[in-house]
Amino acid sequence: MIELDHVTKRYGAVQALRDVSFRIExxxxxxxxxxxxxxxxxxxxxxxxxxxxxxGTVTIGDRxxxxxxxxxxxxxxxxxxxxPLYDEMTVESYLRFVCELRExxxxxxxxxxxxxxxxxxxEEVRRRVLGHLSKGFRxxxxxxxxxxxxxxxxxxxEPTVGLDPRQTVEIRDLIRALSADRTVIFSSHIxxxxxxxCSRVIILDEGxxxxxxxxxxxESAEIRFRLKIAGxxxxxxxxxxxxxxxxxxxxxxxxxxxxxxARVVLPRGGDGGAAADRLFRTLAAAGLAVRGxxxxxxxxEEIFIxxxxx
Amino acid sequence: xxxxxxxxxxxxxxTPVGYVFPGVFLTVxxxxxxxxxxxxxxxxxxxxxxxxSYLWMLLSPVLTMRLLAEERQKKTDQLxxxxxxxxxxxxxxxxxxAVTMLLIVSAxxxxxxxxxxxxGTVYPxxxxxxxxxxxxQGCAFVALDLFLSSCxxxxxxxxxxxxxxNFLLWILDLLETxxxxxxxxxxxxxxxxxxxxxxxxxxxxxxxxxxFDLSFIVIFLALAVFRMDRRRVxx
Numbered sequence: 001m002i003e004l005d006h007v008t009k010r011y012g013a014v015q016a017l018r019d020v021s022f023r024i025e026x027x028x029x030x031x032x033x034x035x036x037x038x039x040x041x042x043x044x045x046x047x048x049x050x051x052x053x054x055x056g057t058v059t060i061g062d063r064x065x066x067x068x069x070x071x072x073x074x075x076x077x078x079x080x081x082x083x084p085l086y087d088e089m090t091v092e093s094y095l096r097f098v099c100e101l102r103e104x105x106x107x108x109x110x111x112x113x114x115x116x117x118x119x120x121x122x123e124e125v126r127r128r129v130l131g132h133l134s135k136g137f138r139x140x141x142x143x144x145x146x147x148x149x150x151x152x153x154x155x156x157x158e159p160t161v162g163l164d165p166r167q168t169v170e171i172r173d174l175i176r177a178l179s180a181d182r183t184v185i186f187s188s189h190i191x192x193x194x195x196x197x198c199s200r201v202i203i204l205d206e207g208x209x210x211x212x213x214x215x216x217x218x219e220s221a222e223i224r225f226r227l228k229i230a231g232x233x234x235x236x237x238x239x240x241x242x243x244x245x246x247x248x249x250x251x252x253x254x255x256x257x258x259x260x261x262a263r264v265v266l267p268r269g270g271d272g273g274a275a276a277d278r279l280f281r282t283l284a285a286a287g288l289a290v291r292g293x294x295x296x297x298x299x300x301e302e303i304f305i306x307x308x309x310x
Numbered sequence: 311x312x313x314x315x316x317x318x319x320x321x322x323x324x325t326p327v328g329y330v331f332p333g334v335f336l337t338v339x340x341x342x343x344x345x346x347x348x349x350x351x352x353x354x355x356x357x358x359x360x361x362x363s364y365l366w367m368l369l370s371p372v373l374t375m376r377l378l379a380e381e382r383q384k385k386t387d388q389l390x391x392x393x394x395x396x397x398x399x400x401x402x403x404x405x406x407x408a409v410t411m412l413l414i415v416s417a418x419x420x421x422x423x424x425x426x427x428x429x430g431t432v433y434p435x436x437x438x439x440x441x442x443x444x445x446x447q448g449c450a451f452v453a454l455d456l457f458l459s460s461c462x463x464x465x466x467x468x469x470x471x472x473x474x475x476n477f478l479l480w481i482l483d484l485l486e487t488x489x490x491x492x493x494x495x496x497x498x499x500x501x502x503x504x505x506x507x508x509x510x511x512x513x514x515x516x517x518x519x520x521x522f523d524l525s526f527i528v529i530f531l532a533l534a535v536f537r538m539d540r541r542r543v544x545x
Contacts, residue, residue, distance in 0.1 A: 048392040049391075049392060050388060050391050050392050050542070051542045051543065052542075052543060069394075070394045070396070073392055073393060073394045074394050076392065078388070078389075078392045080385065080388045082385050084384075084385060084386040084387075084388045084389035085386070086317070086321065086386060088320075088321065088324040088325050089317075089320065089324065093320065097313060097316070097317045097320075098389070098393075100312070100313035100316070101313045101314075101389070101390070101393045101394070101395055102393060102394060103394055145389065
């Protein structure tokens with residue numbers, strides 16, 4: 001649906017994006033992660049056709065955004081970091097303007113606006129002037145304008161930046177609801193937000209794409225467990241290390257007396273449950289008294305920290 | 311394009327500009343009308359229309375300053391530039407909104423014509439040509455000032471640039487008489503919007519004048535499109 005092919009963007013001497021390639025399929029919710037200045041906004045602006053790439057191609061649907069900008073832009077709704085609102089207009093007149101801009105049939109506009117207003121929770125302010133709205137409502141109005149027209153792709157640049165915690169939760173819920181029937185790409189440097197909303201994460205650092213992974217798919221062929229086993233540390237570790245040539249164990253600092261804590265790594269071999277069963281049976285067969293066992297997953301924070309340059 | 315035009319018109323009339331601008335124009339025009347026509351007991355409408363074109367030169371930057379510069383300053387241009395509307399569509403929509411204001415103001419000044427018609431004689435043919443000249447010249451100033459708005463980062467800068475450029479065009483006439491070199495003088499005369507407007511104010515329909523004004527408009531609108539495109543590419 002969206003494809004960036006070896007895209008580079010330079011602003012004079014500054015290289016904001018360097019040879020970035022990725023493909024986003026219909027219905028995905030993708031988070032663009034990166035530190036400030038990593039190239040997130042540049043990537044989003046290239047996808048929306050706000051400006052062209054210096055090198056490479058951006059394809060939306062099956063068409064290049066440079067060759068057929070009108071067709072591509074009709075598919076995209078974009079909320080920039082600062083919502084593009086005309087302060088003197090009311091919410092309703094603003095949405096009407098955006099619908100006209102996006103070539104929505106005149107007779108369909110009133111129903112379309114009502115639907116968007118209801119979806120974005122703007123009923124109580126629909127006749128109020130945008131300049132008088134709170135930041136949360138302004139953000140909602142910004143998202144509402146991105147929904148005008150037949151937008152299949154929703155692009156949101158830091159949608160919760162500057163909002164209070166309650167507004168942040170509301171906007172997240174709204175994005176979650178919108179992602180049910182749209183392709184959503186949003187940038188953020190709030191890891192928890194990406195964790196909650198995205199099925200896929202792309203990490204950018206200094207203009208380069210350093211990681212692209214699906215959060216639902218296992219990242220590696222190995223699985224890690226943290227174990228608590230009754231007994232003296234040295235003898236437990238000796239037995240753990242000789243359990244199976246495929247199981248690797250390392251000792252961890254213990255929190256309780258008489259209990260040894262260890263991390264074991266073994267081949268995933270199917271889903272996590274199968275590996276856990278296999279490990280548990282192996283431990284039981286070896287006569288080790290298991291007090292606790294839990295899978296250790298690499299957190300998004302760990303992935304992010306290991307991906308970006310220090 | 312129609313959506314852009316409509317929004318700009320709302321922008322004028324949802325803010326004081328849409329009321330203050332015609333108000334100020336008509337107040338100053340009324341003073342000129344009193345001085346030129348009423349106090350002199352004259353029916354010389356062509357001179358009055360000619361003076362209105364100077365007034366438009368002074369006030370046009372107020373109308374055009376925010377058209378593109380404010381979009382850039384407030385980053386609302388992101389909405390326009392990521393919409394299916396083309397760059398020429400955006401520029402022409404905004405241009406037509408400012409021209410609509412010019413036509414509204416022109417229509418309101420017909421009140422003065424009505425006053426003269428009551429107490430004296432109005433020559434409709436001559437007056438129509440006078441007004442055509444005034445409107446064409448006004449459209450040319452709007453195009454120039456819109457281009458300058460596309461170059462400026464803020465509306466205030468756009469207004470200062472536009473006022474400077476309009477004033478420069480005005481003093482080309484004075485320069486033309488001051489310069490001794492004939493070819494420079496001819497070139498200045500060729501470029502002067504005011505010289506081009508003289509036949510209209512004398513009631514003569516000048517096709518050369520019409521062609522010049524239309525060319526001037528097309529060139530500056532094209533420059534505004536080009537400027538916006540360059541800025542987008544070079545971002």
